[in-house]
Amino acid sequence: MPKTTTGPPTGPPMQLHYIGSFQRGTWFVCEDPMEEVWSHVARFGASDFVAPRMNPSTPIEQRQGVVDYAAVRTRQSLEFRRAAAGGSLLTAPLPLYYSFLSLLRSFLALRTGQLATRAHGLTFVKRADVLSCGAKLTKGTFGDYLSALSTDWSRGTIVTLKDALSRSVEMWTDYVDVVGEAAHVVPVSVDAYMHGPVFLRFHSIYGKTEDFEERWHLECPSLKDACAFDPDQHALRVTALTSSSDESDIAEFCGGHLETDLIHRVDPLWHVIRETDSTLVFPRPAYYFLAMFILASIVRYQPELMLDVATPGSKWNWLLTRFVATSERFFPQLMLMWLYQRPLYFSGVA
Numbered sequence: 001m002p003k004t005t006t007g008p009p010t011g012p013p014m015q016l017h018y019i020g021s022f023q024r025g026t027w028f029v030c031e032d033p034m035e036e037v038w039s040h041v042a043r044f045g046a047s048d049f050v051a052p053r054m055n056p057s058t059p060i061e062q063r064q065g066v067v068d069y070a071a072v073r074t075r076q077s078l079e080f081r082r083a084a085a086g087g088s089l090l091t092a093p094l095p096l097y098y099s100f101l102s103l104l105r106s107f108l109a110l111r112t113g114q115l116a117t118r119a120h121g122l123t124f125v126k127r128a129d130v131l132s133c134g135a136k137l138t139k140g141t142f143g144d145y146l147s148a149l150s151t152d153w154s155r156g157t158i159v160t161l162k163d164a165l166s167r168s169v170e171m172w173t174d175y176v177d178v179v180g181e182a183a184h185v186v187p188v189s190v191d192a193y194m195h196g197p198v199f200l201r202f203h204s205i206y207g208k209t210e211d212f213e214e215r216w217h218l219e220c221p222s223l224k225d226a227c228a229f230d231p232d233q234h235a236l237r238v239t240a241l242t243s244s245s246d247e248s249d250i251a252e253f254c255g256g257h258l259e260t261d262l263i264h265r266v267d268p269l270w271h272v273i274r275e276t277d278s279t280l281v282f283p284r285p286a287y288y289f290l291a292m293f294i295l296a297s298i299v300r301y302q303p304e305l306m307l308d309v310a311t312p313g314s315k316w317n318w319l320l321t322r323f324v325a326t327s328e329r330f331f332p333q334l335m336l337m338w339l340y341q342r343p344l345y346f347s348g349v350a
Helices: 033-045 047-053 060-084 093-112 141-148 161-166 169-179 209-219 247-257 284-301 303-309 315-340
Strands: 026-030 120-125 134-140 158-160 185-192 198-202 227-230 235-238 269-273 344-348
Touching: 026 033, 033 047, 033 060, 033 093, 033 315, 033 344, 047 060, 060 093, 093 141, 093 284, 093 315, 120 141, 120 284, 134 141, 134 284, 141 284, 158 161, 161 169, 161 284, 169 185, 169 269, 169 315, 185 247, 209 227, 284 303, 284 315, 303 315, 315 344
Parallel strands: 026 344
Antiparallel strands: 120 134, 134 158, 185 198, 185 269, 198 235, 227 235
16 A cells, blocks of 8 residues: 655745735825825925925025925916816916926925026927927926936927827826827836746737847836846846845835836836937926927917817817826826925825
8 A cells, every 4th residue: 555645745835926016105095186186286385384395405595595486386386277277278288387387396496406497498399280299408497307307318309299198107008099009108017926036027019029028128228237038928037136035125126117106006017118219218207298398389389280189079189188187187296206205196085
């Protein structure tokens, strides 16, 4: 009779998944996330709230000037936003852009201790259709912002509305559905195992293994030195993490190398913005700012271009109306995150 054993089974141990999004930061559960975000912005319209939160390296003799500058521009930002309420594509982008400009100038002063250059830093480039219209980078506030974040940029660079929309993280599915081509934003699932490997699984853009293997390190340079392509998994294995890395290590890696979803999630979905043109690599909020500047300039200087896209029932009306609402919701959140230097999430009551 064969001998039986009752000991533990042999073989490799079962690997367990981490559960959760790996998002870290501060989140607020509220009735209306958009109004909550702008309510947090509104606090910076009060001088006694602003003063303790400016850059501590600001010279003492300049501090009151920075406080006054930031507070009044925050209040202007709120009033411009209210002026945009209820407007259509024929008018709303113009006051909303000035809301964004005032907010950027306020937070730029608080972050750097310096007042922004008075010029916008952008000039309008007229083209035959809305998506081809652009913004040319010049000396001014926008350049001050890019320089404050150590972003390489060159005067004369032209960014089209299409360029900016395709790189706006929250717009990527809308862009693909309406424009009918791949966006520069790619969603990435983080597949992490306890005491095991961490894989980044890219969605939607790279259909063939050979395309992904050839292009990822060129289009996602932030991952180049931290990952390696795994042909069996058709994914990137994170080599910067080891089997001894824990959940906090994974969260730190994601926060440093990927773009977080601006709404707190339960699943580990992150994003990358593909870098296919080195002249168009900007901080994430910049794409919203650029697109809103272009739409505002069309409204102001070439409103006849809006006749077709502003027609109710057209797909372009839907896309650009969606963009205006999305940017109003997420641009101020990104600005708050930059000011506080940490992720902030605003979610509705479940």
